[in-house]
Amino acid sequence: MFTVRVLPLVLVSMLAACGRQESVPPAVQSVSASQTPATEASEPGTPAVVPYANMPKIAPIGVRIDKHLDVPESARGPAIDPAKGYRLQDLGxxxxxxxxxxxxxxxLVxxxxxVVVDAPPTYAAKLPAAIAEVTKNPxxxxxYSHSHKDHIGGMPTLGGKPIIIAQEETLRLLKRDNDPDRPLPTVTxxxxxxxxxxxxxxxxxxxxxxxxxxNIFISAPKQKVLMVVDVVFPGWMPWRRFAxxxxxxxxxxxxDKIGSMEWDTFxxxxxxxxGTHAxxxxxxEFYRDLKAAAGKALSTTKPGEGVNPQxxxxxxxxxxxxxxxxxVQCVDTLTPKWQSRLGGYDVYIWDQCYSMEQALRID
Structure with missing residues (x-):
């Protein structure tokens, strides 16, 4: 059975469009307007009997998905050795x-x-072993690339008392958070x-x-490497709401700034x-298309149209x-071009369209 988290108005039933109606309780099944008498209505506060027009096949936020779109080969990277739990890549x-x-x-040895750049708690405990593969140096x-715990919260597992370097705004945020898993920078x-x-x-x-x-840019000029965290996701749809x-x-x-800089590996x-410059x-390109699609949808959609008079x-x-x-229009516009080009497209396309329309309206 599907688990459905009902959100205000957006979670109309679209399971028929997704080909999954047989798993859904009758109370939340979708039917087309041609199948439903004009007098039939939903219970207040529940998904509408008739979905929005041209509802995308990509399931919206809150609808459990049986199988996501396959990850394109262009998004895949080398395999991770399960015995080690990490992959080490020599950047020169x-x-x-x-x-x-x-x-x-x-x-950097x-x-x-x-010198360690970021210590994600998902594998920070294994960083000493990764370092030991190439050096015995301490x-x-x-x-710190920035203050977020998912990137630096494994710092205590590294041991020792290293010099911690960060931008001054990161120090301000970490002082506010007062988190022992994220020791304060000593150089800003x-x-x-x-x-x-x-x-x-x-x-x-x-x-x-x-x-x-x-959030900073970290450049290794001799190696022609640039690291910027949570801004570009090579081959993938960015994390929800523009990360x-x-x-x-x-x-x-x-x-755009990253694209204009000189580096070979991202x-x-x-x-x-x-990643690469490509x-x-x-x-x-995806962001340009997203902005255009959301902008057109905002300008061509009429507020109140089809809303219950009550x-x-x-x-x-x-x-x-x-x-x-x-x-709905934004997702429909982008899907034909992008669903096979970005890993995880169907996971976060709704989030991106919501974020873009909001940014265009109020930013």
């Missing part, structure tokens, strides 16, 4: 990327130590900071709020593989119905 001249298939971090420095900077250790270099720079305040970006258009601008902090161009005195209901129909 002492720089390595580590991933367990969903999160990514880096470390120099003559007297190791961890002397840790760079405002716009730029160059870490020189044993002839190896990392250039750290801040380009404003996008994903969140303090919960605080500033949607700021995050989009940073995608590390995004997530997904199964590193990957960044694809995400920029609900016209409920401004929340009228406006939510308008936004839901905008998002």
């Amino acid at each position: 001249d002492g720089l390595y990327m580590v991933t367990e298939g969903a999160y990514q971090s880096m470390f 120099y003559d007297k130590g190791v 961890i002397t420095h840790v760079v 900077f405002k716009d730029a900071y160059t870490l020189n250790v044993g002839g190896k270099k990392l250039e750290l720079s801040y380009h404003g709020n996008g994903h969140e305040p303090g 919960v970006a605080q500033d949607v258009f700021g995050s989009i601008a940073q995608v 590390v995004g902090g997530h997904v199964t593989r590193t 990957d960044v161009a694809v995400q920029a 609900d016209l005195n409920n401004p929340w209901a009228v406006f939510d119905d308008y936004i839901d129909r905008v998002v």
Whole structure:
């Protein structure tokens, strides 16, 4: 049986369109307008008997899905050794990327130590073993890409007392959070900071709020590697709501900034593989299409059209119905082109359309 979380107005039954009606209780099954008498109505507060027009086959938020779209080969990365639980990728001249298939971090080996960039709690306990594959040097420095716990919350498992480097906004947020799993930075900077250790270099720079305040660019110029976390997702649909970006258009601008910089290998902090300039161009193209689709839907959808007259005195209901129909059109517009190009397209396309229409209306 399907588990359905009913959200206001958007969760009309679309199970018939998804070909899964046989698993759904009769009370939430969809039927077409031609099958339903005009006088038939749903119970108040329940999904409508007749769905929105042109409801996409991509299931909306809150509807359990039997099988998601297959991940395209272009999104896949090398396999993870299950015995180790991580994959180590040599990026050149002492720089390595580590991933367990969903999160990514880096470390840089120099003559007297190791610099770690991020410690995701999903595999931070295994980072010492990954480092030990290439050096016996101790961890002397840790760079925080930003303040979010899913990227740096494994810091205590690294041991020792390394120097912790972060942008000053990250320090502010971590002081507020007071989380023992995220020790406070000991070195901070405002716009730029160059870490020189044993002839190896990392250039750290801040380009404003996008994903969140303090999220930095980490460049290894000799290795031609750029790491920016939670902004570009090579081969994949970005995490929901532009990876919960605080500033949607700021995050989009940073995608363009990343594409304009000189590097050969991109590390995004997530997904199964590193990225290329072509990957960044694809995400920029998707964002342009998303903005255009949401913008057109906003301008061509009429508020209140089709709303039950008894609900016209409920401004929340009228406006939510308008936004839901905008998002239905947005998803419909994007799906033919993008559903086979991005891994996890069907998982987060509804989130992206909702976020974009909101950004266009109020930002």
